[in-house]
Amino acid sequence: MIRAQPSLLEWSATNNGSTPDESTATVDDGSYSPPTDVEAFLRQYADTYRYYGSGKCALRDGLAAVCSPGQNVLVPAYLPDAVVEPLFELGLEPRRYAIYDTLAPVIADLESRADDRTGAVVSVNYFGFPQPGLKAIAELADENDWVHVDDNAHGALSVDETHGLLGTVGDIGITSLWKTLPVGDGAVLYCNDPEIADTFEPSDLAGVADSFTRSDLAFVCKSVAGDLLDSTAVLNDAARSLITSRSPQRESDPRGRYESTKVPMSRLSSFVLTRANPIEIVARRRANYLAWHALFHSRPDVTPVFDELPPGICPQVYPVRTAEAKKLLRLLERYGVDGAHTWPRLATAVLEDEAYETAHRLAREIVVLPVHQHIDTDTVVAIRDEIERSIG
Template identity: 40%
Template structure:
């Protein structure tokens, strides 16, 4: 039985302390190493995107075509190199407006970004690759949301010339991303890039991460934060306009700069100790519980092999509701040149107001949280 199917069918394994796991077979490190093509460690998906731009030798005045529904920090590696982030419109199910995408390509386009949202394969992945191939433009596959998601038994992020996946969104690690290269392998392998690799010793940030995990296990912080949020929701103190403001340039660049580093020592040493099933099974169980508990349909059905990042559902007012549910958030927080541009990117701006991402890391919490969502 392949590992992704086993993870889909496995019951939830007991939760173990962060550094008290015995090495399973296969481990997360094994799964990543066995992916098609070559793989390289780095500190974040944004750092991986910067490495790709350097490998493509992207110059100022050129452009990368990508969906309008991306977080604000994603485009900062492009801006840092002087490359234009050129957005295409998306559909309500986070597919691509293929006609608009094709129209955005020109002779200065160096790449097309294909995004897999929330751990689910893009419904238009093949069509996007075809559009890019017709224009002779490489595809960069962004699977930042779910490192172990493998519908049809292939890791998302590994189906194009370049691809990357973030680790900390679904794994109990402080940082990290994996850059996958297929046909463009030599373009990265021959580069001695300062953002690639692994730190050679533990850092203060590693220690802080472990301390935070220990503290979380010693107190029921999720329950306390949820009750606190509910009490403040009633008096209106959570409805500050500041929470929904458009990110300013310095802020979005700061999130990028903080992620520009090789993978931490702690993440690298955790990957061989983590079982894929121990990560995937509880997330799938939580997703199924959300599907049953809510009187609303998620954006995606839970197909075999999928490791969901969050449970995405459309509501009337996602930012307000997110403040009442521990671990939830409105998504995405759009780049400054997309946010508020309703005429140019209507669906992306609608989703920023209505798309609620609900947590799937603790199945036992779903019933209580679902009662808040309604």
């Protein structure tokens, strides 16, 4: 079985503080030593940043520092429904702009939604790749004196050859550590503009918890239980059903999900990011991405969202498009791929507006497959070969 998320137990069993293998490290002339933990990686690319429990809380503090109540913020329509909850809390109006099938912004539509009360524009690096049109958004922000927010929730370790570390392109930026590491929370707010960095005053949502908590213990227990169940196939289905039936249900409304993340980053997440090896994580995710790509890049019924994997990009998932998403999900589940799903859950305001038809279609057709670092690439290859034999 391929699990949806990286394993804390597997990370703890394999983490020994060693330096990256020569095959995965990039060394210029012997004078450069690649970072061996995520915190060192962040320090290498960013001067000013703060930790948070979630990307939405990081976004909340970032916008609070640069926008005033009554202003509006331009955001892409193709976004999960809860992302704009921090804007509502701050008295800001989200104005959603349309995107193309390529995920690039429709610049004419974006400009038509701006006025003299526009304070910021958000770009999104979908699935860990730089958003097509990122440069155009940055130029528009500069021309109109808008704050550019670089939403890099998906690509904490992605370094683009043109833009550098994704998340540090705008005046402020965010990234979500928990989407890449085997932890339950964790995010970063980058203050890339020196003037913003000098005046920034974080809320009590910023920082790291003073000690380990019951939530840390609960995450550890859940992670370990998942690993044990995966290794005991006979008990897997029944035990998972029991756990699901006795677990508290996740908040279904966007505001409830946002409110539940309003805590500083956990001590457990801090512990992991100071010991997790970014070079190895990037290499493993890229290998798994390419293994899936070998299956889907030439199929007539499924189209990869991205034609290639550029150097330096750390993919969050492997995204594909298909008009038969449910059929593909059933096939993947049959072969033991856990966690594949369509993305994202759109806001009601977007679903009810025909102007965002492209976002509607993408949300129905894009299926994301796990590529995280605790998947054995040989397992992906074996499943890929089985699927190829079964469907031709």
